[in-house]
Amino acid sequence: MSRAFKETYADIKIASPLKRLGAFVYDLMLVAALLMVSTGVxxxxxxxxxxxxxxxxxxxxxxxxxxxxxxLSFFWMRNGQTLGMLAWRLRVQxxxxxxxxxxxxxxxxIVGIISLSAFGAGFLWMFINKQKMTWHDLASGTHVVELPKNARILE
Known part of the structure; x- marks a missing residue:
């Protein structure tokens, strides 16, 4: 059973590929650091x-x-935002x-890993899909949306 977010916004729009890329790069750096620390341990x-x-x-x-x-799932299930998504005012829902x-x-x-493994084809799919959805969006029934500028980011 899915839980509703504490706040909803009337003017949410689908996230642009450029903002998604920015959040992805930010999160990639965090994951690389996490992997280095984990490997050390x-x-x-x-x-x-x-x-x-x-x-x-x-x-x-x-x-x-x-x-x-x-x-990643901790952030996705908690408030729909990884740290990179938080910086770019994006949310997965x-x-x-x-x-x-x-x-x-x-x-x-899992489908995100497959999307990357296919030379990024799963991510590039957002340029073909009318709703700007990637393979992992389609498979999981989710959307990445851009929150309005006046949005309260942390819930």
């Missing part, structure tokens, strides 16, 4: 040895996959205007 647990030659390499990759998912649930966040994350 996991290397410490592994006795300081490199993890790429470890018999636990699959566990390491799985841990990083889960860590990034938990980081369901087609009905609600917060994402666990399943929608998971679908959005």
């Amino acid at each position: 996991l290397m410490t647990i592994n006795g300081g040895e490199a993890l790429d030659t470890s018999p636990y390499f699959a566990v390491y990759q799985s841990a990083l996959f889960i860590i990034v998912y938990l980081f 369901t087609s009905e205007g609600y917060r994402l649930n666990f399943t929608q966040s998971l679908i959005r994350y």
Whole structure:
């Protein structure tokens, strides 16, 4: 069951590709930092040895996959905004205007990885789609919207 946002706005519009790109780059830097810190912690647990030659390499990759998912889904489910989206006044919400649930966040994350893996074709789809939706928007039933300038950002 999806929860409604505390505040709704009458003048919400679909986010522009340029703003989405800005938020993506911002979040990419945060995720890179998170991965570096996580790798340091996991290397410490592994006795300081490199993890790429470890018999636990699959566990390491799985841990990083889960860590990034938990980081992004926390923000998507909490208030619909990652830190990058917050900076650009963007919000991800369901087609009905609600917060994402666990399943929608998971679908959005996995299809987002597929979108990137396909040389960004899933992201470029927003230039073909009339509603400016990417593959992960379509698969998860979500939209990225731009909040008005007078919007109260943190809920």
